[in-house]
Amino acid sequence: xxxxxxxxxxxxxxxxxxxxxxxxxxxxxxxxxxxxxxxxxxxxxxxxxxxxxxxxxxxxxxxxxxxxxxxxxxxxxxxxxxxxxxxxxxxxxxxxxxxxxxxxxxxxxxxxxxxxxxxxxxxxxxxxxxxxxxxxxxxxxxxxxxxxxxxxxxxxxxxxxx
Amino acid sequence: xxxxxxxxxxxxxxxxxxxxxxxxxxxxxxxxxxxxxxxxxxxxxxxxxxxxxxxxxxxxxxxxxxxxxxxxxxxxxxxxxxxxxxxxxxxxxxxxxxxxxxxxxxxxxxxxxxxxxxxxxxxxxxxxxxxxxxxxxxxxxxxxxxxxxxxxxxxxxxxxxxxxxxxxxxxxxxxxxxxxxxxxxxxxxxxxxxxxxxxxxxxxxxxxxxxxxxxxxxxxxxxxxxxxxxxxxxxxxxxxxxxxxxxxxxxxxxxxxxxxxxxxxxxxxxxxxxxxxxxxxxxxxxxxxxxxxxxxxxxxxxxxxxxxxxxxxxxxxxxxxxxxxxxxxxxxxxxxxxxxxxxxxxxxxxxxxxxxxxxxxxxxxxxxxxxxxxxxxxxxxxxxxxxxxxxxxxxxx
Numbered sequence: 001x002x003x004x005x006x007x008x009x010x011x012x013x014x015x016x017x018x019x020x021x022x023x024x025x026x027x028x029x030x031x032x033x034x035x036x037x038x039x040x041x042x043x044x045x046x047x048x049x050x051x052x053x054x055x056x057x058x059x060x061x062x063x064x065x066x067x068x069x070x071x072x073x074x075x076x077x078x079x080x081x082x083x084x085x086x087x088x089x090x091x092x093x094x095x096x097x098x099x100x101x102x103x104x105x106x107x108x109x110x111x112x113x114x115x116x117x118x119x120x121x122x123x124x125x126x127x128x129x130x131x132x133x134x135x136x137x138x139x140x141x142x143x144x145x146x147x148x149x150x151x152x153x154x155x156x157x158x159x160x161x162x
Numbered sequence: 163x164x165x166x167x168x169x170x171x172x173x174x175x176x177x178x179x180x181x182x183x184x185x186x187x188x189x190x191x192x193x194x195x196x197x198x199x200x201x202x203x204x205x206x207x208x209x210x211x212x213x214x215x216x217x218x219x220x221x222x223x224x225x226x227x228x229x230x231x232x233x234x235x236x237x238x239x240x241x242x243x244x245x246x247x248x249x250x251x252x253x254x255x256x257x258x259x260x261x262x263x264x265x266x267x268x269x270x271x272x273x274x275x276x277x278x279x280x281x282x283x284x285x286x287x288x289x290x291x292x293x294x295x296x297x298x299x300x301x302x303x304x305x306x307x308x309x310x311x312x313x314x315x316x317x318x319x320x321x322x323x324x325x326x327x328x329x330x331x332x333x334x335x336x337x338x339x340x341x342x343x344x345x346x347x348x349x350x351x352x353x354x355x356x357x358x359x360x361x362x363x364x365x366x367x368x369x370x371x372x373x374x375x376x377x378x379x380x381x382x383x384x385x386x387x388x389x390x391x392x393x394x395x396x397x398x399x400x401x402x403x404x405x406x407x408x409x410x411x412x413x414x415x416x417x418x419x420x421x422x423x424x425x426x427x428x429x430x431x432x433x434x435x436x437x438x439x440x441x442x443x444x445x446x447x448x449x450x451x452x453x454x455x456x457x458x459x460x461x462x463x464x465x466x467x468x469x470x471x472x473x474x475x476x477x478x479x480x481x482x483x484x485x486x487x488x489x490x491x492x493x494x495x496x497x498x499x500x501x502x503x504x505x506x507x508x509x510x511x512x513x514x515x516x517x518x519x520x521x522x523x524x525x526x527x528x529x530x531x532x533x534x535x536x537x538x539x540x541x542x543x544x545x546x547x548x549x550x551x552x553x554x555x556x557x558x559x
Contacts, residue, residue, distance in 0.1 A: 104252065
């Protein structure tokens with residue numbers, strides 16, 4: 001009888017202890033990052049794997065790619081198509097299907113020229129599958145400022161959270 | 163031929179008028195007693211952790227029979243190996259078990275290395291241990307939150323995710339991903355760790371030790387949880403042996419069986435750690451055991467980071483993407499968060515694997531459920547299902 005009462009009191013006390021833990025967290029500052037009002041810091045995105053991009057060889061939109069097809073052959077998802085140019089080693093087409101990509105880095109690690117890398121585009125949005133079939137040469141020229149960007153980015157009102 | 167047979171293409175029901183389900187329920191329902199109810203648990207019920215379907219026969223609130231129906235998440239990972247080179251098969255492993263992908267990564271890479279006779283540099287072996295143990299902790303944390311959520315406590319999973327995010331931040335530095343990680347390559351690991359990895363890992367170990375005290379105050383000592391789990395779903399050593407259960411379930415039943423110590427691989431023999439067993443074979447025992455395993459993993463991570471040797475992380479002339487396995491057959495097993503993860507590999511010397519068999523611990527562990535759930539309350543059956551720590555993609559593969 002007394003044991004049952006003691007057990008129940010101990011049980012009640014365990015509930016009080018648990019509630020004090022949640023109460024403490026309730027009063028502590030918020031840790032959730034509310035996108036799009038806050039974004040995570042650039043430190044975390046350093047190693048983030050976004051869609052592939054070509055490494056610029058110069059600021060004229062040239063790439064390091066030598067059209068050797070190693071990336072296309074290594075890819076488990078068959079998402080890379082490289083077409084060799086008519087003159088020299090430079091590719092005339094570098095198509096990349098992001099819908100099939102599993103971001104495994106087989107292409108990046110097998111590239112003998114170090115011509116491709118992962119971008120850190122974490123906030124990429126697409127409305128159709130077609131938009132995810134990327135032309136990396138055009139993307140490279142765009143990053144070099146040779147082709148106008150399709151739409152201006154909205155004013156950056158977000159603040160970074162570490 | 164009436165219209166009911168149209169929705170019953172298998173035509174196994176003897177009395178079409180009483181036909182209510184599909185192939186599985188029809189086979190199951192044969193012999194159902196008077197006054198019992200056949201209930202489908204899942205396949206899309208939150209408590210079944212994915213798409214597991216369990217058909218239960220209830221008498222009132224008590225489970226008379228329970229039968230898991232598998233295959234809703236079967237993605238032919240074993241068949242896929244026959245059309246992929248070993249290098250191309252690496253990312254598949256992260257998709258088999260998304261909570262402990264690095265153990266699967268290790269099993270596959272280790273099997274290929276054993277077949278080809280590749281030795282791994284010592285620094286890479288240490289990094290393998292660190293990443294695998296960090297991943298095991300994050301898997302157990304995820305289980306801890308999901309299990310308590312199964313039992314009705316929604317808050318703890320949010321705390322578990324805070325720690326999980328920290329581990330994801332650490333592992334993202336070297337693997338580039340937060341869920342389906344693949345860090346290991348043939349002959350080493352993909353990248354060396356940087357200062358940030360070392361700093362965050364060294365900070366994380368004492369941090370989680372402090373948090374585990376909070377876990378104890380919040381959940382483990384809670385009287386509701388204890389009364390909910392004590393004595394529920396006992397799985398003794400005999401039951402585990404008959405079904406081939408491994409991992410925390412077997413160790414909770416009191417058997418000290420751990421692939422890390424029984425068939426040592428990597429550099430686990432260099433570390434002093436405790437392989438916890440017990441304290442009891444019921445749901446509470448399995449709960450306590452997993453929390454003890456987190457502490458054991460923390461010990462390993464601390465020792466490995468403290469004695470990280472310098473050197474390369476990958477052998478010279480490491481196999482490239484077009485690498486061919488030598489002909490032969492091998493089996494390599496590692497200890498995953500759910501039990502023994504095994505890869506049985508057969509190669510005929512060609513470009514692709516000849517055949518790969520994946521041994522998923524969850525598959526064997528799930529087969530205990532039918533027996534353990536017999537005669538318990540339906541709510542306790544959910545507790546038993548949760549305590550098995552199922553990852554359905556791994557069960558179905």
